[in-house]
Amino acid sequence: MTETTSPILQLKNVEKHFGSNRVLRDVNLDVERGSSLVILGGSGSGKSVMLKCALGLMTPTAGQILFDGVDVTHDQGKTREAMRARIGMLFQSGALFDSLTVWQNVAFRLLNAQKMNRSRAKERAIETLKKVRLGASVADLYPAELSGGMQKRVALARAIITEPDLIFFDEPTTGLDPITADAINDLILEQVNALGAATVTITHDMASARKVANEIAMLFEGEIIWRGPASQIYDSGNDYVDQFVHGRADGPIQPAI
């Protein structure tokens, strides 16, 4: 623990191609400990792909990924497992296990990797469900019996239950009503402020971005083209960012049709 001030996650010149589709071209991104970073970017710009590369679910075509100063780009063994034990991930689609009940989903890591006993794990799951504004009554339902927004919140509970050091939220408030969305924003802030986690949040919701972010970065054409404090997002001086945050159809970013 000599380098406690170094970034918890670093992406260095990361490229990811699918055949001739060069999704990530040269991504450089540092995530500082205890900070909340929001990533903006058009649909299909590669935000989800970037998170999957960081987690080792996809191998980058080129470049390096460092977690806590250790290169995990190609590691398949203990180092990557140790990294994953410290990262929480909310998938854009939720990715709940549909053969397991809600509480078994939320407590999955406790039950499997940590071998916690079932009654204790269930208690923890119900506590965590409360944080995402879901009652104990949903604990024994299956994901298919929940609404889309409820599934998202269950997935969120699963991502935060072990209080990880780094949490990725892929569109946490999409599909939620404004009140629940704001409760989720508070929850993300709590992870950062009370628990000292670092968070990376992908969102299209500017209200949410302004509320949770310390810093905002924008991904465009496979590169991070702008990064700055959240307070500067409306006067970034960057035409691309301006167009994006004001949601204008005309400007340098051409809608792909």
Place this chain on the structure above:
Amino acid sequence: MSHASTSKRRGFPNPIAWIGRSTIGLLSEVGKLTNFAVRIMAAAFSPSWNFAQIWKQVIAIGFYSLPVVGLSAVFIGAALALNVYTGGNRFGAEQFVPNIVALGITRELGATITGLMLAGRVSAGIAAEIGAMKVTEQIDALKTLSANPFRYLYAPRFLAACLTLPILVFVSDIIGIMGGWLVSVFGLDFDSTTYLRNTVDFLTMEDIVVGLIKAVVFGAVIATMGCYQGSKSKAGATGVGRAATLSMVGAAVLVLAANYMMSTLFVNIGI
């Protein structure tokens, strides 16, 4: 690069290039499947078995296959008896019906028919289930939660299939022989007691064991193929459907190929 030559090439692919490409594709597929099989077996034989998962799969693969296995066996046994009777009739060998039915069912048909039916029911089912998990990112979620899909998903299915197939084949042997008996006694005027005594006296332990050994291998083939195709399923309903089809066809062909190889082996070593 004249236009004529490119359009010609598009219409009729160069056969040599096509053969080359297919061969390379096939070899690389065989390599990937082998690698996958080795990883499943490594997970299946490392002791830290997930008994809850295995039991769930034994019920799904074994118990719910009983009706289809039983029905196929009874019809195969019946048809076999009928054909052996008509064929044997030509040189007065009708009395061998019980022996040939018993031998054919235990050494070949019981296992092969069960293997083929389960290539459809079980292999395609596993491929569809794993494929759906793949395309909804559940496999990715498993990995991020430190659960190895080989241990958590594939090995329990593999073990359950290897354990239940022999039981199903044994059931299929009994019901298949019963199918032959039904036709012989009620359709061909055989004496019931004589038929059964002939069967029991004639069959050896080896005949039955041969079928059961084949069953274990078929179970391994069926589960591996289902998990393999499912785990590389492409997104969408068509992707999952394709994974199910490929796994069914692949498992069926491999079951028949493995059956032939094992039959050869058993004949050569004299059991």
